[in-house]
Each structure stands twice: as structure tokens, then as C-alpha cells.
Amino acid sequence: MAEQPPPPKRWKKLGARLVAHTRIFDVLSVDFHHPARTQPQDFFVIQPPDWVNVVALTPERHLVLVRQFRYGIDDFSVEIPGGVMEPGEDPIATAVRELREETGYVGTSARLLGSVHPNPAIQTNRCHLVLVENARPEAGLDWDPDEEFEIMTRPVDEVYQLAYAGSITHAMVLDALLLFTPVWAKLQANSRANGPV
Amino acid sequence: MAEQPPPPKRWKKLGARLVAHTRIFDVLSVDFHHPARTQPQDFFVIQPPDWVNVVALTPERHLVLVRQFRYGIDDFSVEIPGGVMEPGEDPIATAVRELREETGYVGTSARLLGSVHPNPAIQTNRCHLVLVENARPEAGLDWDPDEEFEIMTRPVDEVYQLAYAGSITHAMVLDALLLFTPVWAKLQANSRANGPV
Numbered sequence: 001m002a003e004q005p006p007p008p009k010r011w012k013k014l015g016a017r018l019v020a021h022t023r024i025f026d027v028l029s030v031d032f033h034h035p036a037r038t039q040p041q042d043f044f045v046i047q048p049p050d051w052v053n054v055v056a057l058t059p060e061r062h063l064v065l066v067r068q069f070r071y072g073i074d075d076f077s078v079e080i081p082g083g084v085m086e087p088g089e090d091p092i093a094t095a096v097r098e099l100r101e102e103t104g105y106v107g108t109s110a111r112l113l114g115s116v117h118p119n120p121a122i123q124t125n126r127c128h129l130v131l132v133e134n135a136r137p138e139a140g141l142d143w144d145p146d147e148e149f150e151i152m153t154r155p156v157d158e159v160y161q162l163a164y165a166g167s168i169t170h171a172m173v174l175d176a177l178l179l180f181t182p183v184w185a186k187l188q189a190n191s192r193a194n195g196p197v
Numbered sequence: 198m199a200e201q202p203p204p205p206k207r208w209k210k211l212g213a214r215l216v217a218h219t220r221i222f223d224v225l226s227v228d229f230h231h232p233a234r235t236q237p238q239d240f241f242v243i244q245p246p247d248w249v250n251v252v253a254l255t256p257e258r259h260l261v262l263v264r265q266f267r268y269g270i271d272d273f274s275v276e277i278p279g280g281v282m283e284p285g286e287d288p289i290a291t292a293v294r295e296l297r298e299e300t301g302y303v304g305t306s307a308r309l310l311g312s313v314h315p316n317p318a319i320q321t322n323r324c325h326l327v328l329v330e331n332a333r334p335e336a337g338l339d340w341d342p343d344e345e346f347e348i349m350t351r352p353v354d355e356v357y358q359l360a361y362a363g364s365i366t367h368a369m370v371l372d373a374l375l376l377f378t379p380v381w382a383k384l385q386a387n388s389r390a391n392g393p394v
């Protein structure tokens with residue numbers, strides 16, 4: 001069969017109602033109206049602020065990792081640094097701040113690798129993935145009251161192997177590694193062209 | 198500075214209280230107790246069933262994509278097929294079912310690429326990423342009442358370019374592409390060794 005149905009229609013967003021308010025996200029009931037239907041329908045939507053995760057590359061071509069206890073999965077998780085965008089911040093500012101606060105690492109440049117939707121189906125926000133280069137442990141730690149991290153660095157290729165092997169499971173951390181792939185290939189090609197760093 | 202703080206402690210999970218119940222997830226308030234503190238603290242946690250996304254490879258080495266309207270972001274999104282695990286299903290069964298229902302594609306084999314945590318910080322569930330090979334459009338479509346898809350296929354390399362360019366933004370779809378990377382490299386190497394397919 002080679003059936004191709006008509007293209008999907010855009011639902012029109014009508015009103016929204018707050019179902020639950022928490023410190024880190026709101027839950028809304030949002031009414032959407034399909035153009036071919038008589039009645040609107042409600043869908044539940046999670047509304048957090050935007051988030052940022054940081055690929056921090058050291059001069060030795062390692063990535064900065066943090067291991068921390070995560071309440072959602074009730075277990076430890078190995079991740080790259082990251083956090084919530086504060087009002088007035090752009091993703092680069094959040095990345096530089098979170099990297100410094102969580103790990104003490106400070107880089108010489110920062111740029112956006114890309115932005116993803118943590119869950120387009122039920123969640124409104126985006127997660128921005130930022131590359132910081134020449135990251136060195138130069139600042140003091142500045143953790144929030146509920147934060148504790150083990151800070152480590154690993155060679156880039158080893159981090160990809162941890163991801164493939166299932167030892168890094170945080171969806172947005174894996175996204176950062178995917179979007180870093182072509183950048184890392186280019187950095188390696190430049191190194192080869194210019195000789196050892 | 199080379200400060201290395203003591204390793205992060207495991208918080209002990211105490212009771213949980215239902216804050217909101219929706220058709221697709223619950224919101225819980227969960228009490229956790231840090232071993233060095235006198236008082237427990239509550240954290241909000243989203244509890245959905247596990248999810249599955251499907252990397253469906255056609256005999257022509259294309260991937261099956263779906264474009265659909267997503268209520269969370271109030272916009273269209275290009276993704277790989279996927280859905281919610283039903284009670285009693287394993288990830289492979291869900292993958293095969295969702296691929297068939299959403300797109301009509303049926304493969305000859307299916308295997309797990311890996312499992313990720315959509316958000317270890319605030320969410321309990323996992324998303325399983327499954328590879329289906331030799332996927333062909335052989336079945337009729339079987340959409341849920343609120344589903345409409347545009348079904349398409351694109352060469353694997355083009356799908357990675359869509360991801361790098363920001364045209365695919367769904368976090369777990371990008372995870373699937375990351376975990377498919379080493380498998381795809383091996384499939385290509387095998388093809389080269391065996392001549393054209």
C-alpha cells in the first residue's frame with residue numbers, strides 16, 4: 001500500500017487553566033480546537049522555564065562531567081553541567097554561570113550548539129545546548145542548597161562511549177553530544193591540520 | 198584551584214503525595230531525606246508511563262519520519278514514530294505496534310538501541326529507543342482519534358543533517374539518532390564489505 005493521507009491540520013490554541021503550580025514547573029489544561037471538529041478538546045501541558053546544558057571542553061580535550069543524585073529517577077546520574085535560565089538571562093549567560101557555579105570551570109568562549117524541545121508533545125519549553133571552550137577550574141564552587149556534585153573530566157571519545165553504553169542516560173545531555181558531533185569532527189580536523197595542540 | 202568536595206550523598210525516598218492526575222502523567226510531591234539533615238524535603242516529580250521511539254530503516258536505507266501537530270509546543274514537529282508503552286508490553290512490542298499504527302510500516306527485525314531518561318531531575322520514566330530494519334509500508338494506518346501524521350522517508354545522512362540544522366528538535370528523537378550512530382557506521386561498513394545491497 002502507498003496510502004498518503006491528507007496533511008495534519010494545525011489545532012488552534014484557545015484558553016488555558018492552571019492545574020498545578022510547583023517551584024519548577026506549572027501544569028496547565030489547554031483547550032485546542034481542530035478545524036474539522038465542532039468541539040475543542042483539552043490537553044495537559046507542563047510549562048517550565050527554558051533550560052541550558054553545557055558542553056565544556058578543556059584544553060586537554062576532555063569534557064567536564066558532574067555526577068549527582070536526581071530525585072526524578074531516585075538515583076545518581078552522570079551528566080554535563082546545566083540548569084534553569086533565570087529571568088533576563090540568555091542561554092550563553094546561563095551556561096557560563098551554571099558551569100562556574102556547579103564545577104568552578106571557566107572558559108574563554110561560549111556559543112550555542114542548538115536548542116531542543118525536551119518534549120514537544122506535553123511540554124512547552126526548550127533546552128539550549130551551549131559549547132564552552134578552553135574550560136579550566138579557576139573559580140570557587142557556588143552550589144544551591146540542595147546541590148552536591150562529583151566533578152570529573154573525561155576524554156571526548158570516552159564520553160561518547162559512556163553514552164553508547166548506557167552509562168549516560170539524561171536525554172538532553174545525549175542531545176548535546178549529538179549536536180556536538182559535527183563541531184568535534186571539525187575541531188579534530190583543525191588539530192590534525194595544525195599539528196598537535 | 199583543584200578543590201574536590203566530598204562525593205554526593207544518596208537521598209532516601211520517603212512518602213509521596215499525588216498533586217495532579219492527568220490522562221498522560223501524574224504529578225507527585227515526594228519527600229526525600231538527606232543523611233546529613235534533620236528534616237526531609239519535598240520535590241515535585243512527573244510520573245508518566247515509559248515511552249518508545251522507533252528508528253525504522255527501509256531497504257533503501259531511509260528512515261521513516263512523521264510530521265505532526267504537538268500541543269506542548271503549539272506547533273508542528275518532525276519526529277520518528279513513537280508512543281506510550283501499554284500495560285504488559287515490552288519496548289520491542291510497543292515499537293512494532295506504534296510504527297505500524299502511525300505509518301503502516303512493518304519491519305523484519307527489531308532490537309533495542311538503548312533506553313534514556315527523558316528528565317532524571319523531575320521525571321520518573323524512561324524512553325526506549327528501538328531499531329526496526331527492513332521497514333516497508335505494508336499495513337493500513339490505525340491512528341488514535343487525536344492523531345494525524347504526514348509520513349515520509351529520508352536518507353539516513355539527510356536525517357542527521359536535519360538534526361544538526363535544528364529542523365528536528367524532539368529531545369528523544371535526537372537521542373535515538375545518537376544511539377543509532379555506531380550501529381549505522383557498522384551497517385555501512387558491512388555494506389561496503391559485501392558490495393552494494
